[in-house]
Amino acid sequence: MENDRLIELLEKHHQGVLTRVESDELARLYGEAGHDNGQLLNEDDEDVQKYIETRYITLLAIARKKKFFKIWKVTTTAAAVFIIAFLAGKVFYHANKNVTAQNKIVSGHNGAVLTLADGSKVILDSxxxxMVMQQQNVQVINTNGTLTYHTKSATAKQVVYNTLSTPRARQYKIVLPDGTKVWLNAESTIxxxxxxxxNDREVELTGEAYFEVVHNAAQPFKVKVGNNMVEDVGTIFDINAYADEPAIKTTLIEGAAKMNNKLLRPGEQAVANKSxxxxxxxxxxxxxxxxxxxxxAFDNTGLDAIMRQISRWYDVDVSYENGLTKEGFYxxxxxxxxxxxxxxxxxxxxxxHFKIMGNEIIVQN
Structure with missing residues (x-):
C-alpha cells in the first residue's frame, strides 16, 4: 500500500540512493499525505534537507501506530519498537514540557586524567x-585528543606504569609505546x-575500549579485565567491562583473539558472566x-542498557518510576x-516518557 511505499522512498532518500523518478514519486506522496508542499523536495537545499528529516521521523512514527512500520528489513509490531535513524544528529523538535532546552545537560567530549607512576595527575581536558612530560626514555605527547608514547630506546631502567582515566562525559585516544591504538569510552580506565x-604486553582495563593492536607474535598483547584475559592474535576488538553491566563482552572486529583461551572470529562476541x-x-x-x-546504535536494546549509556556520556543520574518497559529499541x-x-x-x-530535574533524568512509563 502507499504507506509502505512512502516509507520505502524515505529510507532510500535517507541512504542517498533516491533516483529522480523516485524523488518525483516521493514529492507526490508527500503532498497526498498532507505534509506541507511535497514539491519542496530539492535535495540540494539545506533547509529542505532538515524538513525532509523531520518529516521522515514524523511519518515513521505515524506508520508505527498503524503497524506498517518497516525499516532495516524488519516488520514492526507493538512488540518491536524502533528509534529512527537520525542523520548526523540534526535536531528534531518534539514538544514536551518535561524535556526542554533549558536544562544544562550536554554531550561528552575529549578529556581524561593521566595518573603518573608517582601518583601525580595531569588533567588533559585543558x-x-x-609534550606532557618525559619519563626515563619515554616522551608523552598530547595532540588533539590523543595521548602518544614515544620510546627513545628499546630498553628501560625499570617498569613504570601510567593510568589513563576518562570520567563520565569524556573520551580519549591513546597510542601505546608499541603503536597500539586504544579509544577509551566514557567512565573507563586503562x-x-x-x-x-x-615477554608479553599486558594492560588492564575497566569500562570500555576499542583496540587496534600492533601484532607481535613474539610479544603477545593481552588485556586483563577483572578475572578474564583477552589476548590478541592480530586483532581489532572492543571490550565492554563496566562494573554496572551484567557481563563482560569482548567483540572481535578483525583478525582473531582469545578470551580465556576461547578463540574468536570476526563478528563473534564472548560474553563472560559474573560466575x-x-x-x-x-x-x-x-x-x-x-x-x-x-x-x-541500538539493536533490540533494553531501556535500562540505553540509559546506562546516556548516563555515562551525558554525566547524568537516572532514576525510574513505575518500573521499565520490556520492549527492545532499535x-x-x-x-x-x-x-x-x-x-x-x-x-x-x-x-x-522522561522528566529532567537538574542533573537527573527520571524515566516514566
Whole structure:
C-alpha cells in the first residue's frame, strides 16, 4: 500500500540512493499525505534537507501506530519498537514540557586524567598540544585528543606504569609505546607500562575500549579485565567491562583473539558472566563499536542498557518510576545530539516518557 511505499522512498532518500523518478514519486506522496508542499523536495537545499528529516521521523512514527512500520528489513509490531535513524544528529523538535532546552545537560567530549607512576595527575581536558612530560626514555605527547608514547630506546631502567582515566562525559585516544591504538569510552580506565619490556604486553582495563593492536607474535598483547584475559592474535576488538553491566563482552572486529583461551572470529562476541562462564555469540560488530564512530546504535536494546549509556556520556543520574518497559529499541543517533533530541526520539515510541530535574533524568512509563 502507499504507506509502505512512502516509507520505502524515505529510507532510500535517507541512504542517498533516491533516483529522480523516485524523488518525483516521493514529492507526490508527500503532498497526498498532507505534509506541507511535497514539491519542496530539492535535495540540494539545506533547509529542505532538515524538513525532509523531520518529516521522515514524523511519518515513521505515524506508520508505527498503524503497524506498517518497516525499516532495516524488519516488520514492526507493538512488540518491536524502533528509534529512527537520525542523520548526523540534526535536531528534531518534539514538544514536551518535561524535556526542554533549558536544562544544562550536554554531550561528552575529549578529556581524561593521566595518573603518573608517582601518583601525580595531569588533567588533559585543558592541556594544549605538545609534550606532557618525559619519563626515563619515554616522551608523552598530547595532540588533539590523543595521548602518544614515544620510546627513545628499546630498553628501560625499570617498569613504570601510567593510568589513563576518562570520567563520565569524556573520551580519549591513546597510542601505546608499541603503536597500539586504544579509544577509551566514557567512565573507563586503562593501566599500562610506559615501555613493553617483558615477554608479553599486558594492560588492564575497566569500562570500555576499542583496540587496534600492533601484532607481535613474539610479544603477545593481552588485556586483563577483572578475572578474564583477552589476548590478541592480530586483532581489532572492543571490550565492554563496566562494573554496572551484567557481563563482560569482548567483540572481535578483525583478525582473531582469545578470551580465556576461547578463540574468536570476526563478528563473534564472548560474553563472560559474573560466575566466569563464557558464551560466544554472533553479533553486529558495527553496532557494538558505533560509539567509537560517534554514534549510539541500538539493536533490540533494553531501556535500562540505553540509559546506562546516556548516563555515562551525558554525566547524568537516572532514576525510574513505575518500573521499565520490556520492549527492545532499535535505531541510531549521533552521540553529539542534545539530550533533548535523544529523549524525544525515545518518547516517539509511545512507551516511555522522561522528566529532567537538574542533573537527573527520571524515566516514566
Amino acid at each position: 592541556m594544549g598540544n605538545g 593501566r599500562y607500562p610506559t615501555a613493553f619490556t617483558g 566466569g562462564h563464557i558464551q560466544v555469540n554472533h553479533v553486529d560488530a558495527e553496532q557494538v563499536i558505533a560509539w567509537q564512530k560517534g554514534m549510539f 535505531g541510531t543517533i549521533s552521540r553529539y545530539s542534545s539530550i533533548q533530541d535523544i529523549l524525544n526520539m525515545l518518547e516517539l515510541t509511545g512507551l516511555v
